[in-house]
């Protein structure tokens with residue numbers, strides 16, 4: 001069933017597991033995520049950034065929700081940068097939006113987020129916002145010094161905006177790391193889990209490592225955003241099939257076959273992270 005993130009994440013917060021939120025782009029990745037969630041009886045969140053065709057993604061998700069009615073799924077706009085794009089996503093059929101004004105001063109972040117929350121909640125759509133700054137993994141040496149989420153500010157932020165969940169800066173970064181391993185601030189996650197009354201989201205979770213990720217969930221993370229590890233697994237599978245010398249009676253490999261190998265690897269990685277997050281078998285049916 002297509003639903004907002006709020007009930008899903010509340011259950012996860014209470015039971016100390018995390019819901020995996022794969023970044024999706026198209027019909028193939030969306031169906032792969034539905035299948036992974038179905039096979040593992042896990043709740044799941046589709047994260048989609050605004051540079052995709054969000055109307056198409058919403059239509060495809062509604063279609064898949066009919067094809068897989070047993071899957072509990074939320075469709076969330078990832079890193080929406082303005083009130084307008086959040087409104088556009090809601091109109092398209094998204095059941096959740098993230099408004100990311102984390103680059104703005106605290107008061108401006110509060111003001112825009114509160115506006116989005118008021119609009120979204122009026123139509124039953126959940127809202128994620130970000131406080132602190134999750135930087136880029138490619139510039140980790142520099143971006144690791146970006147401000148972490150301050151617990152006192154986080155409490156005030158949630159109170160004044162009524163968001164349903166909060167993306168926190170606790171040591172991860174977006175994309176793939178070069179040589180470094182991210183260093184997660186587990187004590188800060190635990191402190192935020194204690195004082196902040198809504199679920200916490202880990203962005204840039206790719207490359208964190210399975211043990212570290214499981215530890216972050218135990219410390220209090222409730223939603224895990226993943227894109228790079230999933231996408232890279234798919235790309236490597238495509239490279240493998242192209243370099244394998246495999247052929248067909250047609251004398252070439254059909255595009256769907258090549259892409260299909262990539263999507264299968266993407267799906268396998270989603271299933272791996274469902275296991276790591278502790279959400280396997282967590283769907284309430």
Ligand SMILES: [Zn+2]
Pocket residue numbers: 079134174203204225
């Ligand atoms: Zn992110």
